[in-house]
Amino acid sequence: MTTRNSQKTQILVIGGGPGGSTAATLLAREGFDVTLVERDAFPRYHIGESLLPSVLDFLELMGVRDKVEAYGFQRKPGGHIEWGSQQWDLFFNELTGAHTHSFQVIRSEFDQLLLDHAQEQGVNVLQCVEVNKIHFDKTDERRPCAATVSRVDEEGQRWDIHFDYLVDASGRTGIMANRYLRNRKYHEVFKNVAVWGYWADADRLPTPKEGAIATVSIPNGWIWAIPLHDGTLSVGVVMHKDSFKEKQNHQSLEELYQEALAESPTVNALIAPGQRISDLKVETDYSYASTQFAGPGYFLVGDAACFLDPLLSTGVHLAMLSGMLTAVTITATERNDVTAAEGLEFYENSYRSAYMRLLVFLTAFYHQYDGKESIFWMARRLTHHDIPEQNVKLAFTTLMSGVEDLMDVREGAEPITRDLVLDEMSRRVAENLKIRQDKMAMTAAYTTDIRQENASFFGKVEGLDAIARTPENALGGLYIFTSPRLGLAHISQAQPLPTDAQLNY
Ligand SMILES: Cc1cc2nc3c(=O)[nH]c(=O)nc-3n(C[C@H](O)[C@H](O)[C@H](O)COP(=O)(O)OP(=O)(O)OC[C@H]3O[C@@H](n4cnc5c(N)ncnc54)[C@H](O)[C@@H]3O)c2cc1C
Numbered sequence: 001m002t003t004r005n006s007q008k009t010q011i012l013v014i015g016g017g018p019g020g021s022t023a024a025t026l027l028a029r030e031g032f033d034v035t036l037v038e039r040d041a042f043p044r045y046h047i048g049e050s051l052l053p054s055v056l057d058f059l060e061l062m063g064v065r066d067k068v069e070a071y072g073f074q075r076k077p078g079g080h081i082e083w084g085s086q087q088w089d090l091f092f093n094e095l096t097g098a099h100t101h102s103f104q105v106i107r108s109e110f111d112q113l114l115l116d117h118a119q120e121q122g123v124n125v126l127q128c129v130e131v132n133k134i135h136f137d138k139t140d141e142r143r144p145c146a147a148t149v150s151r152v153d154e155e156g157q158r159w160d161i162h163f164d165y166l167v168d169a170s171g172r173t174g175i176m177a178n179r180y181l182r183n184r185k186y187h188e189v190f191k192n193v194a195v196w197g198y199w200a201d202a203d204r205l206p207t208p209k210e211g212a213i214a215t216v217s218i219p220n221g222w223i224w225a226i227p228l229h230d231g232t233l234s235v236g237v238v239m240h241k242d243s244f245k246e247k248q249n250h251q252s253l254e255e256l257y258q259e260a261l262a263e264s265p266t267v268n269a270l271i272a273p274g275q276r277i278s279d280l281k282v283e284t285d286y287s288y289a290s291t292q293f294a295g296p297g298y299f300l301v302g303d304a305a306c307f308l309d310p311l312l313s314t315g316v317h318l319a320m321l322s323g324m325l326t327a328v329t330i331t332a333t334e335r336n337d338v339t340a341a342e343g344l345e346f347y348e349n350s351y352r353s354a355y356m357r358l359l360v361f362l363t364a365f366y367h368q369y370d371g372k373e374s375i376f377w378m379a380r381r382l383t384h385h386d387i388p389e390q391n392v393k394l395a396f397t398t399l400m401s402g403v404e405d406l407m408d409v410r411e412g413a414e415p416i417t418r419d420l421v422l423d424e425m426s427r428r429v430a431e432n433l434k435i436r437q438d439k440m441a442m443t444a445a446y447t448t449d450i451r452q453e454n455a456s457f458f459g460k461v462e463g464l465d466a467i468a469r470t471p472e473n474a475l476g477g478l479y480i481f482t483s484p485r486l487g488l489a490h491i492s493q494a495q496p497l498p499t500d501a502q503l504n505y
Pocket of ligand 1: 014015016017018019020037038039040046047048049050051052129130131132169170171172173174175194283284285301302303304310313314315316317319
């Protein structure tokens with residue numbers, strides 16, 4: 001390494017999106033010296049506006065929920081879904097009562113709020129600073145130990161930041177995965193292209209669905225309509241890359257977008273009184289995962305590790321979940337609650353299983369579509385490459401009721417297979433739809449058990465129980481505790497929790 005000005009920090013976080021802000025905030029609140037570098041000047045535009053209710057739990061843990069609740073973002077009571085010939089409304093809490101709402105957010109404002117909060121919690125936030133190069137330890141070549149960074153607004157100013165831990169939350173750029181580990185693998189089935197724009201004066205769904213996301217299938221894909229607090233409506237079309245390419249041979253982007261929107265009477269009715277006020281934006285939303293999410297001294301967080309098709313609005317949830325898991329793992333390792341190897345294994349397994357569960361859920365959801373005539377709908381079957389058998393069991397070990405049911409189905413004999421899990425997940429999704437479609441049955445006593453079991457299953461799949469604070473939710477013998485501080489505990493050491501005296505580390 002050449003001699004340059006250098007700086008030292010305990011933990012370097014790359015990226016000021018929700019993943020980076022979550023990890024940095026939680027680590028700073030645990031007393032670590034954290035530096036976060038962000039290439040852009042905030043506020044900066046970002047897609048990913050519809051949040052799952054689980055996000056509220058992470059915001060709470062970071063101490064920023066009140067600020068988000070008070071900000072004025074559009075409250076999201078749930079979703080309106082039109083899927084093939086079926087349609088239903090989904091209201092958070094109608095099955096579990098866990099959360100009554102989430103938010104639709106303008107990401108530039110939401111991300112800025114989280115980044116400002118990180119700074120207030122003691123994180124050294126450097127905006128307009130880009131990571132150009134990562135350096136690895138001379139004795140352990142797998143361990144990153146420093147980064148060369150440069151100011152993007154004052155050309156030529158470069159320096160090195162040395163660190164003990166690297167948290168790569170650089171989003172789809174994926175510095176570690178793409179430049180050094182070269183371990184990002186794309187899923188063949190979810191190679192989509194998204195085209196979207198913003199509408200003023202558009203209608204909203206009628207009360208009590210006002211504020212809900214509308215997700216509507218069309219023959220070549222699906223459409224989202226997300227109401228935002230500045231009065232605009234975000235409207236996007238997702239289609240398979242082959243359909244997109246084929247249409248682009250004879251259609252402009254504008255024509256392609258308008259033609260797709262015209263396929264949905266519901267979306268058409270929403271945008272009829274309005275006009276589009278933005279250019280069209282295009283992004284490929286190919287789903288991918290790195291083959292390894294963590295290694296000696298480093299963690300891949302959020303999109304830097306994996307990305308899932310946006311249908312279920314899971315991106316910010318996964319980013320904040322992995323940011324939280326990283327903070328817990330580093331904290332527990334540094335305090336010798338677990339060994340470094342145990343910590344890495346915990347992180348790898350927890351984040352991967354959360355991702356895999358949502359991947360299988362996504363596939364089962366796509367399977368519910370009942371008109372499979374076009375390439376988009378025919379191509380939704382996961383392959384061995386997309387979901388290796390060894391990951392299936394891992395993904396489902398924390399879904400206790402799910403696994404028990406699967407055990408019953410297979411009579412304790414043969415191993416849990418990918419097809420079995422997919423079939424079981426499809427059955428659960430179908431059952432869930434039946435319950436949701438029949439609002440009368442939903443309140444009837446005889447469905448209560450099925451309802452609760454179904455709600456509990458999806459609560460775990462969707463990550464509503466993401467902050468598993470009990471030994472029953474342990475993974476690999478370890479579970480997370482969040483009070484009086486963040487940490488990991490072995491099941492065997494479940495009681496008692498550390499005392500204040502023990503916390504004088
Ligand atoms: C079409 C589409 C629709 C989506 N819809 C939704 C939705 O409705 N709901 C949802 O939850 N998710 C959605 N997502 C996913 C969501 O956008 C992401 O999953 C989420 O933003 C991931 O957060 P992150 O913190 O991992 O990364 P990001 O939010 O991307 O943050 C990464 C940050 O790293 C910075 N960075 C990159 N490289 C460097 C570098 N070299 N040096 C310094 N900084 C760097 C970037 O500037 C960026 O600010 C959607 C995605 C797509 C493509």
